[in-house]
Amino acid sequence: SYAYATALLGQSVALFGMGAVLHWRRTFFAGATALVVDVGILLVDPLRAVNTWYLVAVTGLAMIALVVFVERQRQRIPTWVGEWRQRLEVWD
Numbered sequence: 001s002y003a004y005a006t007a008l009l010g011q012s013v014a015l016f017g018m019g020a021v022l023h024w025r026r027t028f029f030a031g032a033t034a035l036v037v038d039v040g041i042l043l044v045d046p047l048r049a050v051n052t053w054y055l056v057a058v059t060g061l062a063m064i065a066l067v068v069f070v071e072r073q074r075q076r077i078p079t080w081v082g083e084w085r086q087r088l089e090v091w092d
Contacts, residue, residue, distance in 0.1 A: 002042075009038040023091040 016031030018024070047055060070077070 005038065005042050009035070009042065012038045025088055025091045028091070 012031055012034035014031075015027060016035055019026075019028030019031050
């Protein structure tokens with residue numbers, strides 16, 4: 001099962017990289033989506049083994065850290081989004 005999931009992870013990384021290098025928007029986003037799904041598949045068994053309270057604590061701390069990061073970078077985020085939008089508009 002891990003060998004199959006790792007092979008899927010490699011394929012999604014290759015698809016993601018190909019989309020980025022060749023500037024193919026659909027391939028890029030398909031690779032990114034597949035990468036997220038594959039990481040989720042790989043994390044299912046380890047997350048089942050973790051105690052629920054530890055999982056809730058880590059998830060909560062990650063959410064707090066994300067909110068703090070977003071609040072500190074609030075002025076820069078629209079600029080980043082605008083730059084990414086401009087880059088992706090010239091792709092096929």
